[in-house]
Amino acid sequence: MTRFERLEATAAPIPIDNIDTDKILPGEFLKTVERKGLGRALFARMRYRADGSLNPDFVLNRVPWANAGILVAGANFGCGSSREHAPWALLDFGIRCIIAESFAEIFYNNCFKNGILPIVLAVPEISALRETVADAGRARVRVDLIGQTVTYGGGIELPFDIAEGRKRALIEGRDEIAETLRVRSTLLAWQQANCRELPPILLGENGGAKLGHGSGGAVLLRAA
């Protein structure tokens, strides 16, 4: 996981609630087998006009927000599909932090897996922040995860909350799979004590297809 400690960047205001992951990255761009290269398609339907040209009214197409590293949004950011392509597209564009009134849960989780810091602020705070960064001359924002503050507008400092474990994981840029695999002996012992054996997966007589792989009598474990 990419580490995150501090960030100073241009912040782009997107004063819209319920920005769903279809809006962040439309479905037709999910047909990729890679994580990279999705930045061009970020917010595609808002960013481009029907003929493919840039929509000059969209904030990320304007100076200085075209180089934004932070988004300041509304409520329930990232709702809808679980597609991690949404945070991948944000990251590929250069967004490392999203400040919103609230987040949808799967998206919020997905951010942490990709070194993106999602910050929740109260409505009055975020309204003032959005208005400030909408001014091209005052769009720089400093985010300090270690001190848990957002600073903008020449010294206005907003503290934010974050679960201690999530904070540490971002700062350290942990490899969660490696961590889990380190306790593999505990996992195996738990499975021995708590799981029952089930037969291999069957496709049924109507299936008309043989199961491709992995059906060769493997032991099926599941919690009792």
Add this chain to the structure above:
Amino acid sequence: MPPRTMYEKIWDAHAILEMDDGTWLLHIDRHLVNEVTSPQAFEGLRMQDRTVAHPELTIAVADHNVPTDNRDGPIEDPASRLQVETLERNVEQFKVPYIPLRSARQGIVHVVGPELGLTQPGMTIVCGDSHTSTHGAFGALAFGIGTSEVEHVLATQTLRQRPSKTMLVRIDNALCAGASAKDLALHVIGTLGTAGGTGYVIEYAGAAVEALDMAGRMTLCNLTIEAGARAGMIAPDRKTFDWLHGRPNVAQGEEFDAAVERWGALRSDASAKFDKTVIIDARDVAPMVTWGTSPDAVVPINGVVPDPEDFPEQQKPQLHAMLDYMGLAPGQAIEGLPIDVVFIGSCTNGRLEDLAAAAEIVRGKKVASGVRALIVPGSGQVRLQAEDLGLDLVFLEAGFEWREAGCSMCLGMNPDRLAPGERCASTSNRNFEGRQGTGGRTHLVSPAVAAASALSGKIADPRKLER
């Protein structure tokens, strides 16, 4: 032991240990894999030289990207073909059970899992797809995950999770004639709002929920994510057990009886405490239609498009934008809106019962001229069962297209898409801008409303159709 909710019982039975970041390692009983959200996860395993810890608890099927018209040749769209072929290569390399595209068992993973009896009460089930909540209908804890989590489950058969809050949604009394599980679900989303369930696992209970058949329960749990809750669940009962009995992968004989005994104990204890309780009266539920680009923007079919000016100041610009996108005006009647396309299918409403409900309305009638109407069964099995009942002929004679199974126009990753400006009565789950195709206008409805609308060429109330 203090009284526990069903969620807490399943959590306790799967929580292995607490990590130092406050998450718990949760054992995962079933991991469902699709072609869209898995390639990067398998690639991650390869890069770190890791294996799939329990391929026998994993099952893969391509659904999002697959053509539904013709399966004879290779997939035409090279990007879609690459994703399906990548999945095929990955299941081969990592020895993961796979349902091939041309198998009669292929279908939408949330339809196929229960059909095969892979979904059972008390299980933890995950998939890189937000509508995994569907499987909660069987009293399982089932939710969508991102691709990094897919990789974690593949590598370890566990997931790092923080406990959720619990919400009881109790739905009293009986649904009125003409109102379905879909209408109930849309009513619940309209009541809670799209973020009302954030942070919660919802348990549905009450007379109206008990009265639903398993297909209806799956529809209700499926749409839970549209209220922001990752998982919805319903206590397993006799209907659940009967539905599972005799399916492949479900125990038989005495073992089945023993399983039923265990499953019966999953029900929330009578004095269990939920963090929040919401009570809904099923008698308030009419056939529902969404008017906006968020699933909670919903009204009864005899309702009108709301006026953004009646809402709080902050919401007005977005509501105006929604109406602009949808080509609707405040005060406009929903019933009678002309439509271009009807889509009946998806993991929400692509089951045999959904197709039967639509066929009952369509039988002996014709699709209105100028309307394109698609029936996309949720699985190859649903398609075969419908054909056994002659439903395919009912639809074909009426002028519907009868397709192969897949996600299809629910999200338009395959060629089934709306053209800009086209208005669609859709039994799917999301009416987001561009979801069914750039510029497409989606009205989420039940199979009955979709069928009635196909015949009328307008959003139509099935209760008013001549039989």
